[in-house]
Amino acid sequence: MLRVIAKKRRGAFLLDAKFELPTPGVVALFGRSGCGKTTLVNVIAGLASADSGYVALDDGDLLDTDRGIDMPPERRRMGYVFQDARLFPHIRVEANLRYALKRAAVAPFVGVDRVVALLDLEPLMGRRTHELSGGERQRVAIGRALLSQPSLLLLDEPLASLDASRREEVLPYLETLRDQLAIPMVYVSHNFDEVLRLATHLVLMDAGKTVAQGNLSDMSLHPRLRAIIGTDAVGAIVDGTVLGADSSGGLTRVQVGRGELKVQCGAAAAAPGTRLRVQLLARDLIVATEPPRQLSVRNSLPGVITSVANDVDDSDLIGIDIGGILIMARVTTAATRELGLAPGKPVWALVKTASLRPHLI
Amino acid sequence: MIWLSANESEALTLSLSVATRSVLLSLPLALGLAWVLTRRQFLGRTLLDAFVHLPLVLPPVVVGYLLLLLFGARGPIGGWLERVFGIELIFTRNGAALATAVMSFPLMVRAMRISLENVDRGLEDAARTLGAGAFDRFVSITLPLMLPGVLAGAITAFSAALGEFGAVITFVSNIPGETRTLPLALYTALQTPGGDSEAARLAILSCALGLGGLLLSEWFARRVRRMLGR
Secondary structure (H helix, E strand, O other), X not given: OEEEEEEEEEOOEEEEEEEEEOOOOEEEEXXXXXXXXXXXXXXXXXXXXXXXEEEEEOOEEEEEHHHOEEOOHHHOOEEEEOOOOOOOOOOEHHHHHHHHHXXXXXOOOOOHHHHHHHHOOHHHOOOEHHHOOHHHHHHHHHHHHHHOOOOEEEEEOOOOOOOHHHXXXXXXXXXXXXXXXOOOEEEEEOOHHHHHHHOOEEEEEEOOEEEEEEEHHHHOOOHHHHHHHOHHHOEEEEEXXXXXXXXXXXXXXXXXXXXXXXXXXXXXXXXXXXXEEEEEEHHHOEEEOOOOOOOOOOEEEEEEEEEEEEOOOOEEEEEEEEOOEEEEEEEEHHHHHHHOOOOOOEEEEEEOHHHOOOEEO | OOOOOHHHHHHHHHHHHHHHHHHHHHHHHHHHHHHHHHHOOOXXXXXXXXXXXXXXXXXXXXXXXXXXXXXXXXXXXHHHHHXXXXXXXXXXXXXXXXXXXXXXXXXXXXXXHHHHHOOOHHHHHHHHHOOOOHHXXXXXXXXHHOHHHHHHHHHHHHHHHHHOOHXXXXXXXXXXXXXXXXXXXXXXXXXXXXXHHHHHHHHHHHHHHHHHHHHHHHHHHHHHHHHOOO
16 A cells, blocks of 8 residues: 655645555556646655655655654655656666666566566667657666666656657556556556556546545546546546457457446457456447437447536536446437436447447556 | 977976876865855855855965965974875975966866756656665766766866966975976076077977867867767
8 A cells, every 4th residue: 555645835836645555556646737746756756855744655654754754765665757767868778777776775576687578678778868769768767767676666747758659659568567567656647548548546636636536437437537638538437357259240248347348459358357448438428218229339338327417518417327337428408308318217328339449457 | 208308398297297186186176066066055155166266366376375374384284284194295296286276276166066067966866766875876977977077177177287377486486397387497498598499399388288188178078978968
């Protein structure tokens, strides 16, 4: 368990944060730029001081201002991946990696060979750091942080300075790390797609405060999250287990709660028992009041309306319980009225497989 | 050297010896002071800064005179050095080295401060999270990154040390083979009837040394910058 409490006032800015993460897990600190995410991570790392604070990882207290405990950063064993990589320019890539290993405080549980293999660093080893592309720099920075044998990995917007294609080049490596090494991670981002793919837990920050937190699925429909990412990006995030291939072929059946989704995914992810995550975007869902027939849509999920709330302009957000899982659909206010959508009414939620992008978790 | 007279080559080797000692003496001190002045906030920092720069604005004779008072045989520091370590400064090449070190000290500190200010503190923070303690960080990150400034400072100070006149002649006098460096030899030649051609050759030699030093410093700085990819 990672436990963090931090209060810090600097002029008009007030940091007032508190969150917990079961370990191992990936917690995303999510919020708009300038909301204090980096400051909070610096407090966790020990690079910034807090007026009052408490940081504990598993059983070790790293910071406790009440008891006068403040372990210096060099002894906290936190691997920090900075937004700007911060590779040492006067030594080559391999020396950057070994710099961390040489100073590790514990017997190595991950060696240079493993890190090089995990992050595909072999072709970069002899390079000077200024010869690397943005994505390569971040991969080396991640490798360097890993080789310090950290008990916690802090990633401060590691992909923010990369363009979309470079980001897509580095993200899979982060997924691999999460799946292969049981190192807890704190991942700072203002890009929800990264959060969706990497995080197990979500902490929302706004103006220096942690305003809501929980596991990612529970948080996916939180109004505070909706306020940050915008109503177009809102949608239930559901985790499911692959049941097997669909009899008609081509699609994969995924058990979600007591219901079932059909998704398109590669052969690697289609093995029964594989855990997948999908986001059902509210704007992509169609609500029907009777079982649909003669439609191309492959997913028709029976459920019961739990809530109807006005969203922006002339649209409503309809909460639907599908076999124990809450999803949300956005429909026009006119449709709500004509179909008589109200809590308690049985409905079918329709979603095209093409609008579902499953991620391995 | 064949094109120099015995006197002239003696002055040249002596100058090089004095300048080398001067740089070796001032380098660690300047590094420490540059660090303190750049990275530490304390009461009297501005005063210390001004004090370090004093030789730039004082007449060299004044510096020589103050050194005489402090480091002379009966001076508080000079007397102590001689009693405890047997180090004699007055009328010796070590004394000449001290005088040139004091005079070129501001140049060296200034070069080092500029390069230290340009070192990205973020890199030191990164080293910190990787487990590097304070001394380790300085040696493995800060010092290599400020190397261009350290080298430039050392070479500039070396060149300046070759040419120091006023403080040297005031503090350690003008003794052939011991304290008569190039500028002192040049001055002596000018005072001697028929010494014009020797004076001219010494002047050309001084110019060549100074120019060589400056070019070498620039070449080093470029090389290191290229190594760092800037």
